[in-house]
Amino acid sequence: MLFNHIKIAFRNLWRNRAFTGINMLGLGLGFAVFLLLAQYVAFEWSANRFHQNASRLYRLSYLYKDGKSNYYMPPGIGPALKSNVAGIEQCIRIGEGVGNGVITVDGPSGVKAFREDGISFTDDGFFKTFSFPVLQGSGALSQPQTMAISAGAAKRYFGDAPAVGKQVKVTNQFGSTTYTVTTVFQDMPANSDIRSDVLLSYSTLKSAAARNGNDWADPDALGSEYAFIYVLRQQNASADNISSQATRLLHRLKPDNKNDQMGFQPMANLHIAPGFDYPYQTYGSLVLITAFVSVAVLIILIAWINYINLSTAQALNRIKEVGVRKVLGATRWQLTSQYITETVLLTAVSFIVALMAVVLLQPLYNSITGKQLSLAVLNAGLFWPAIAALMVAGTLLAGGYVAWVISSYNPARAIARKEVLTMGGLTLRKSLVVFQFIISMVFITATLVLYRQLQFMQHHDLGMAVAGRVVITGPSVINSSQMDNSVAFENEAKQLPFVKQVAASNNIPGQGYNFSTAGITGEQVNPGDEKKSYAMLIVDNQYFSTYDINFKYGKAFTPAMLEHGWPKTKRVILNEAAMKQLGYKDESSIIGKKVKWGNDFEVVGVVKDYHHLSLHEQIKPMIFLPAVADGYFTFKVDAGNMPAKIARLQSLYQKYFPAEPFTYLFLDDVYDNQYKSERQLGHIFIGAAGTAVLIACLGLLGLAMFAARQRVKEIGIRKLLGASVIDLVNLISFDFLKLVLLALLIATPIAMLMMSRWLQSFAYRTAMPWWLVGLGGVLAFGIAYATVALQAYKAAGANPIKSLRND
Numbered sequence: 001m002l003f004n005h006i007k008i009a010f011r012n013l014w015r016n017r018a019f020t021g022i023n024m025l026g027l028g029l030g031f032a033v034f035l036l037l038a039q040y041v042a043f044e045w046s047a048n049r050f051h052q053n054a055s056r057l058y059r060l061s062y063l064y065k066d067g068k069s070n071y072y073m074p075p076g077i078g079p080a081l082k083s084n085v086a087g088i089e090q091c092i093r094i095g096e097g098v099g100n101g102v103i104t105v106d107g108p109s110g111v112k113a114f115r116e117d118g119i120s121f122t123d124d125g126f127f128k129t130f131s132f133p134v135l136q137g138s139g140a141l142s143q144p145q146t147m148a149i150s151a152g153a154a155k156r157y158f159g160d161a162p163a164v165g166k167q168v169k170v171t172n173q174f175g176s177t178t179y180t181v182t183t184v185f186q187d188m189p190a191n192s193d194i195r196s197d198v199l200l201s202y203s204t205l206k207s208a209a210a211r212n213g214n215d216w217a218d219p220d221a222l223g224s225e226y227a228f229i230y231v232l233r234q235q236n237a238s239a240d241n242i243s244s245q246a247t248r249l250l251h252r253l254k255p256d257n258k259n260d261q262m263g264f265q266p267m268a269n270l271h272i273a274p275g276f277d278y279p280y281q282t283y284g285s286l287v288l289i290t291a292f293v294s295v296a297v298l299i300i301l302i303a304w305i306n307y308i309n310l311s312t313a314q315a316l317n318r319i320k321e322v323g324v325r326k327v328l329g330a331t332r333w334q335l336t337s338q339y340i341t342e343t344v345l346l347t348a349v350s351f352i353v354a355l356m357a358v359v360l361l362q363p364l365y366n367s368i369t370g371k372q373l374s375l376a377v378l379n380a381g382l383f384w385p386a387i388a389a390l391m392v393a394g395t396l397l398a399g400g401y402v403a404w405v406i407s408s409y410n411p412a413r414a415i416a417r418k419e420v421l422t423m424g425g426l427t428l429r430k431s432l433v434v435f436q437f438i439i440s441m442v443f444i445t446a447t448l449v450l451y452r453q454l455q456f457m458q459h460h461d462l463g464m465a466v467a468g469r470v471v472i473t474g475p476s477v478i479n480s481s482q483m484d485n486s487v488a489f490e491n492e493a494k495q496l497p498f499v500k501q502v503a504a505s506n507n508i509p510g511q512g513y514n515f516s517t518a519g520i521t522g523e524q525v526n527p528g529d530e531k532k533s534y535a536m537l538i539v540d541n542q543y544f545s546t547y548d549i550n551f552k553y554g555k556a557f558t559p560a561m562l563e564h565g566w567p568k569t570k571r572v573i574l575n576e577a578a579m580k581q582l583g584y585k586d587e588s589s590i591i592g593k594k595v596k597w598g599n600d601f602e603v604v605g606v607v608k609d610y611h612h613l614s615l616h617e618q619i620k621p622m623i624f625l626p627a628v629a630d631g632y633f634t635f636k637v638d639a640g641n642m643p644a645k646i647a648r649l650q651s652l653y654q655k656y657f658p659a660e661p662f663t664y665l666f667l668d669d670v671y672d673n674q675y676k677s678e679r680q681l682g683h684i685f686i687g688a689a690g691t692a693v694l695i696a697c698l699g700l701l702g703l704a705m706f707a708a709r710q711r712v713k714e715i716g717i718r719k720l721l722g723a724s725v726i727d728l729v730n731l732i733s734f735d736f737l738k739l740v741l742l743a744l745l746i747a748t749p750i751a752m753l754m755m756s757r758w759l760q761s762f763a764y765r766t767a768m769p770w771w772l773v774g775l776g777g778v779l780a781f782g783i784a785y786a787t788v789a790l791q792a793y794k795a796a797g798a799n800p801i802k803s804l805r806n807d
Contacts, residue, residue, distance in 0.1 A: 023350075032358050044272055059280075062263070078219075085245040103171075113659055136164045145177060152187050347395045440692040462671075541556045552576065573606070611764075
């Protein structure tokens with residue numbers, strides 16, 4: 001029986017090759033897009049779940065009274081928790097990026113220097129708590145001046161030679177310290193939110209000498225909040241009980257935090273939140289994942305709708321077959337199983353086509369997402385079983401409905417060809433066409449709005465200038481002549497003909513601040529002022545003019561203020577947001593007023609608010625501190641022949657800092673990279689919108705072909721009676737285009753509501769004019785009209801004599 005069903009299915013599919021091809025192409029495209037989007041979702045879902053102890057691992061966070069959270073903790077909280085809270089097996093602190101600097105290796109071929117941005121401090125027990133495989137060594141980090149490095153770092157530093165037991169010099173904000181390699185671990189995977197190539201022992205910083213005056217980094221301190229703290233719960237311990245104990249300990253250690261709770265965020269939820277009201281901060285975006293899942297499901301739904309529409313439309317051609325089979329004794333189940341077999345066969349071939357398309361499109365897709373994805377990613381969790389279940393369910397539902405419609409015909413009327421599609425079949429097809437184009441129009445509109453917002457963010461007035469700014473990373477190797485070399489480097493660079501201005505700062509716009517802190521107030525202190533946060537940035541006197549940041553009141557720092565540094569000079573510059581938060585009026589009398597931060601700091605200037613970071617967030621209150629900074633040198637240069645200018649700057653840099661690796665970047669690229677996720681989403685939506693419209697138009701094409709075949713004699717008679725080709729095209733197109741027009745009317749308010757809510761996630765956003773929403777619908781309408789009109793024109797241009805020959 002099964003073999004017979006398969007043989008007949010092959011026959012029917014081959015007999016209707018045009019419709020089979022359209023169905024196969026539509027389903028194949030839908031499956032391919034679904035699989036590509038599912039890869040991204042699976043990759044994001046798998047983040048951090050590979051740890052063997054993931055079910056018992058938690059990240060500590062402050063939970064504030066206003067519902068917000070903060071996962072930066074004072075490092076001293078860690079040992080206190082381990083000693084005072086029952087139920088904790090391990091407590092691991094990670095000072096992520098705190099040790100960034102230059103690693104110097106003395107090898108057979110001489111001294112090699114590597115600038116590293118992935119240097120973190122952590123505790124002994126790191127490799128027992130997290131599942132990062134140790135390839136060489138003990139995994140111990142209990143002793144001062146010990147380190148663990150990734151396999152990739154070991155390859156860079158030592159080549160193929162064993163790394164364990166070797167010594168390297170780490171130069172960073174804590175000075176130059178020699179570390180001994182105790183461990184080589186496997187490179188941390190891309191789906192880990194803990195990412196470091198170099199791990200330094202936290203016990204090193206217990207020594208005041210090792211901190212080099214940076215006492216904020218004291219591992220036992222409860223002041224500066226810069227560490228991530230992870231807790232491994234004991235097997236039978238309750239997370240809620242541990243959290244309650246930890247909160248009581250927090251209130252005892254830090255009375256100022258008496259209104260805060262100590263939150264325990266499960267490791268599995270570190271990347272993607274389990275719900276939209278999740279209080280903890282995450283590395284990934286639940287909104288983005290939800291968008292990907294929705295797009296994937298809708299695309300495959302459009303493909304199934306096409307199959308149902310075309311198959312039920314073709315059913316009219318199989319009425320006699322159904323009648324003969326019924327007269328000969330075929331049961332409804334036998335007929336149903338025959339048509340389900342056809343659906344299964346078509347689906348299987350389409351899925352194979354989709355797999356081939358995925359393999360071909362994978363490199364392009366990976367370049368868009370910025371991730372190394374493949375079908376193997378779907379091996380995580382239950383993704384393959386879920387995909388298989390979805391395919392089976394779709395096949396049975398679509399094929400079952402078609403079989404149910406076809407097998408319902410009355411045999412006598414079917415043989416006489418007087419049976420028509422009843423039971424709502426025609427109405428259903430029209431509804432499904434409308435639904436398809438609603439989805440397509442929403443996708444097109446979403447893409448247009450997304451790109452408008454991206455253009456808005458990339459070209460919005462930042463209140464500063466980023467074009468033509470080249471940023472060189474400053475020296476990390478600290479010595480007695482470093483300040484003199486930094487000043488000399490700046491002065492000589494200013495003499496270069498293509499350099500207009502030079503500024504030094506310890507961080508740069510688009511990247512971040514030096515630190516954030518609270519406890520700063522104005523002269524008049526109101527309740528709660530001490531808890532308000534300020535972003536702090538250390539800059540020189542040329543910073544504001546180099547970036548074209550305008551002063552509202554006062555002026556820049558003087559060279560004398562830089563030489564003494566902000567701790568001694570006690571001078572600051574505010575932005576407008578900081579001025580308002582400190583309670584000062586927007587007037588020039590603020591110059592000379594005091595800012596209380598342990599000591600009194602005098603305000604010498606107020607700059608207009610500018611977007612130091614992206615337009616995703618509100619402008620933060622900023623306080624600028626004077627110093628002879630050397631973290632980054634920013635050059636305002638003329639455009640053109642940039643490689644030669646970079647080479648000249650590199651030569652000059654190596655003259656004053658011969659032991660330093662030369663690294664640079666263009667500031668406009670830094671700002672542009674902040675909108676990477678929006679660009680990725682835009683590309684995905686372009687692909688989704690294009691696929692949705694293509695699949696929907698394939699369906700329209702198939703239906704138009706069927707309609708033209710059914711009305712071939714009518715068309716011939718009308719032509720003989722004088723109807724023009726345009727009249728006939730309009731006649732055939734009208735029934736379909738009115739459905740597309742209905743979809744446009746329904747899709748417009750849906751798209752407006754959906755994209756308006758999406759834009760609310762941006763602190764600064766573009767307007768969404770009505771015509772932009774309508775434009776998406778008009779584009780879809782135009783494509784649909786072209787699709788139907790092309791087929792209608794072909795039918796209308798046929799010779800009427802041939803169509804009427806048999807009558």
